[in-house]
Amino acid sequence: MSEIRLGIIGLGNMGTGHVQYLIDNEVQGARIAAVCDRGSERLKWAKENIGNNVELFDDLDRFFAFDGLDGVLIATPHYSHTELAIRAFERGLHVLCEKPAGVYTKQVRLMNEAAAKSGKVFSLMYNQRTNPLYQKLRDLIASGELGEIRRTNWIITDWYRSQSYYDSGGWRATWAGEGGGVLINQDPHQLDLWQWTTGLKPKRLRAFCYFGKYRDIEVEDDVTAFVEYENGATGVFVTTTGEAPGTNRFEICGDRGKIVIEDGRLHFWRLRVPEPEFNRTFKGSFGQPECWKCEIPIAGVESGHKGITQNWVNAILHGEPLLAPGEEGINGLMLSNAMLLSTWTDGWVNFPIDEQLFYDHLQRKIGRNDQIAAQ
Template sequence: MQKVRVGIIGLGNMGAAHAAYLAAGQVEGATLAAVCDAIPSKQAWALESLGDQVAFYEQEGELFSSGLVDAVLICTPHYHHPASAIHALQHGLHVLIEKPAGVYTKQVREMNEAAKASGKVFSIMYNQRTNPLYQKLRELVQSGELGEIRRTNWIITNWYRSQSYYDSGGWRATWAGEGGGVLINQDPHQLDLWQWTIGMMPVRMRAFCRFGRYRDIEVEDDVTAYVEYENGASGVFVTTTGEAPGTNRFEITGDRGKIVIEDDRMTFWRLRTPEPEFNKDFKGVFGQPECWKCDIPIHGQGGAHRGITQDWIHAIQKGTPLLAPGEEGIHGLMLSNAMLLSTWTDNWVSLPIDEELFYSELQQRIEQSRYQADSSNSSDATVADMSKTFGS
């Protein structure tokens, strides 16, 4: 089978990492054919690290129309993911985008529509979906082993970031540069897994985001959100970059027990009798269902970033189902957008959100942002500078 010729757009930390394993031949059926970055000096790095067989371009449009690639991996700044993906799809290329899918759902929905119309294989780098812990959780929920979901709780506060981290780039933690804080930068994987593992999205939300609570930044660094689901279940999501030591604990309660993931282990407190059944038959005062504590064995390590890339290549070559379809990137982003919108409006928000209202609120904050981009730097690009920076 002919190898898929892959191009990479953006040679920042993640783009360079993807380029390294592709160039080393660590993805079956794929070969790295070209890379692109708006910083001319990246060409020297590419030549030294990837060899002279990998073509280098400063403009993504040149790479897309070069005829050298069949598929591209998009590793540009957050705001540009949808625009760059649409541009590639219009050139008849398969697309894999880095997370997040974008900054606001309005632009991501346009990207999804373009992907559907293109007929090309479109995936997103949700590498945590390869983690056997979360795959096992999804399996237990889907099989009915946990019963009907009643409550979800995720405390993910082990994202500690110092002021020096934020000071390392003027674009960091700004509305114009990144489009948000902990929700858009650190939490996309958790927000995706929150809905992917249980198989449902909330129907409404009330959230409380605090902006620059712990650091001198303009975006959110502390979030508490309460959600409600169509079946009557509720959930809480708590995250921050300003606490130490942090916690990463995901707890799901169903009417057949409770599953907790913490410290890379899964524990299932399984009820011998489902709670509704016990409640119906029990005639005492303080009784409760018999409960068994089960340590669920987890096998394998997961494929991480390389695993998602391999999954994408297999889908292109063999037509196999994607583990992380690109269209599903909108779900986690919808959750983060809803948290911000609930805070900005100081009110409940229904899901799907009012995308025009969110976009309007976001634009107000971009206009007031302290960051002004230098369009010559690929890591320093605002919305207005994106097309010029990456040649779309």
């Protein structure tokens, strides 16, 4: 195979964005062969912009029956991600899916099982993994430069959204339409990077989510969470869509220093002597390890969505390792689910979470008590 015949499902804001860089030939080895969207205007746009060599579908059954595809890119509302991915795997297609992986881990686990069974290449659109700042952070931690992590703290409050944003679609910020608020809509990237860069496994979590605190919406728009990790470290995650001006500051402290990512820069305060060693040998009344503020070279530029797409295509054609394996989407989603579940149950949530309990609570929020009874 020298070229991937690609089908795109969903021509909303994200779907059309993917179409644009593909038709501009910014991804090598992929050609749009078909698109599917229920909106006639969106299909008209596709015909005018992609050309006559693309098949247009307004029906998923006919789209999946089309035999001219090798892979699909899913850019639809959250709830449909897992269902469409499973259908694609069963059809023998490779899958690239927009974030989040799904709304609840119970369904995402089924998607991961279908991916493994199919043997096809599965990637998730975690485009911020292409950011060299986070790649360097991950490298510094994995190589041991920061030592053993003791604390993480991410304040991500620059997701400001006005009431008019939420009023622009009846599905927005509803349990039935999106399955959550800031955690499922804005924060999937940070929740992914939080665990991807540090490599830490959460042990238990306590969170406080506030629903419709700043806007007239059903779902959470302000969250503070505290997590304990298996190695004894702790972490705090703070997010909201109702704060201006916002902050995006990720701080990680290890026994060899501290790293802060903020304002598009990485700063590393490195201890000359690891803190445990200093504490063991120091005999004075007051003192602390000598600390150097190091300038860490950051190479490369963030390739974003097209970078993830190119990586997925290269993985199919040439066996290139995936930067964002689709199966890892469940990790950040479990953090999101745990934060909501902790709030709903007013207590600690252990990992892995009780997936059925979260599902039941979510159905109650949607108003589907009949589905709970049927389980």
